[in-house]
Amino acid sequence: MSSYLPVLVLFVLAVAFGLLSLLVSITLSPKARSQAKEAPYECGIVPGREAPERFPVKFFLVAMIFIVFDIEIIFFFPWAVVFRELGGYGLAVIGIFAALVFESFVYLIGNGALEWGPRQRQRRAEIVSPDRTLTSTIRRVGAEGRPAALEPAALAPAAHHAPGHGDHGHGDHGAAA
């Protein structure tokens, strides 16, 4: 246990130094309280709006990808130090490790983590009906009330799809064939 004594001493010194600094600044510093002084950022321009702001979630994803590389580099350092001693075995091991880390990168890119711009819907939808074509689904203005013989025959099965379906339906319906 005695070998841990320096650690303990260092710990006590660190705490003491922190406390001492606080104490000195509280007792010796001149006080001039004002609203500007109490503001979170005392210097510079007075904040005009709230700091929290909406930002695209893509930034978060990029940060996550960065962390993946960061962690990888952290593990590379100790390996690089004993690179010669470890030889081929070390190279193989770090290669496997790097491959596994890059695998996560493949997954991220494969799932569109680096695709910027408006989000494209990649919903895999079942094909609604093989009868549905462009002519059968588009509703023609003024078609109501005309004789049924004039209507396209395939309109009936698709009738329950309300107008406005085209608004949110621009996914790739036919992709799941």
Add this chain to the structure above:
Amino acid sequence: MSSLAAVLAQAAPGLTAGPAAAAPTPTITVPDIEWTALLPILVLGLGAVLLLTLTSLARGTVTRSGYAIYTVLVATGAMATAAPLWGRVHAWDHLGKWELSPPYGPFSAVAGAIGVDGFSVFITLLIGVAVILGALLADDYLRREGIDGPEYYVLLLLSATGGVIMAMANDLIVLFLGLETLSIAVYVLAAIHLKRVQSQEAGLKYFVLGGFSSAFFLYGVAMVYGATGSTNLVQIKDLLAVKVPTHNALLLIGLGLMLVGLGFKVAAVPFHSWSPDVYDGAPSPVAAFMASGVKAAGFAGLTRAFLLGFGQFASDWQPVLYFLAAASMLVGAIVGITQTNVKRALAYSSINHAGFMLMALQAASPKGVTGLLFYLATYTFMTVGSFGIATLAGRTGDGHHDLADYRGFSRTNPALAGLFVLFLLGQSGFPLTSGFVAKFGSIAAAVDAGSWHLAVIGMVSAAISAFIYLRIIVAMYMAESDTEAAEKAPKAARIKVPFGAGLALVACALATIGFGILPNGLNRVAGEAEPVLVKEPVPAAASGADGAGLTGLDLTTIPTTPTTR
């Protein structure tokens, strides 16, 4: 180890002491790797990575149920690679047509980090079964909930990899590695239902509490290392056999902290508070895997660390396990009967079962291990079956788990209700089901070890917990359905059982009845699956200058008073 020591020695020569570090030009001995011993781990892990890579590169090309079929194949492959290990451990010279390579008998590999014995192979097979059942249950579920994708299956396989590592760990660090691989995947699995806020909540809760428990475990490992100078279970055991540490407290604190970490994973009572919330919130197939695979891995870790590594300290940890077992059995049973949510009730019943398994483990005898393994094997099928019914009965949205939702279930879904009754009776320990034999084995082991009171507590808790199951059965069979429509037209409310889930349920039912009527086969296998610690046979190449640090234990390198290090 020695590479780190070399680095430290270069940086500051005063920091480390010892023969290995004092050498001016350190050579790092590369461990001899027995690949066949690692095959189950490699098949599961590489299978997961391969699935993730392939589906990332070629999205949208996987056919219906493709992920589940792939996962079942990978798990079957891992079990197939574990089978020759079982043969080698039991000194068979051939398995079918294949000649098995020596050394026969239990062995340790990768510089003593991995131990292959009957116990680890048994748990490996059990985890493989849990993965297969989990994949079968999830296949239709994920499509039903609109969250189909490779992620669930990848995480399932990775988590199983961790479980197998835990089952084979001969080193506390390796055990921790397995624990983390297992846990991190399951944290994500619990939160995988993106459309259910309860699932997200469950994932977060499990993650935060699980992170704490992992930290406890790691701190315990550090304490044990401080007390014994090693994290390798073989070296620790050999050291403790030669000399009892003078500063016992450090070791005991370490053991206690490790017990906290592992007790959390198996949901033993003071550390159980997460489990009802998480089982309820997590997707039902995930809950099935958590109750079967994760629990098996947790008990494997407990057995390896405590029974194998610290067998000499049994008189110190037995009372603690005694308390945990008693508390788990009683709290699980008593709190369980007040639950009105079926999944929460199953979670408390799972806590109760964990108590029974702890009771078998605290006997610290071969009979106790046999009882534990038999219990784990039969419980896997019963709990996966129960959660499988809950998966189907939860319907789209996975939200119909109230006891009220099961009213009249026998009339709308007679087959599912019948299976559920079987699984529930099995869990309550009804004769002619596997649960009865399992509970009997656990109680018998406790009685043999002289823990009469614990055995009595176990029997009382079994009687109390029967009420949990009867309550569900009564709701299914004797209560009128809430909606009159369902009463009038029971067939309209019938749940269509998908093929995969049906297969899993039938397999679970057959196992529950089969091991109940003919338990001898499984009991014999569980009896042969004894955990053993084997010292690594020193390879000829590594037995030279610096081999001692990595391979067999050289007692002279361990200081006599370890705490002065």
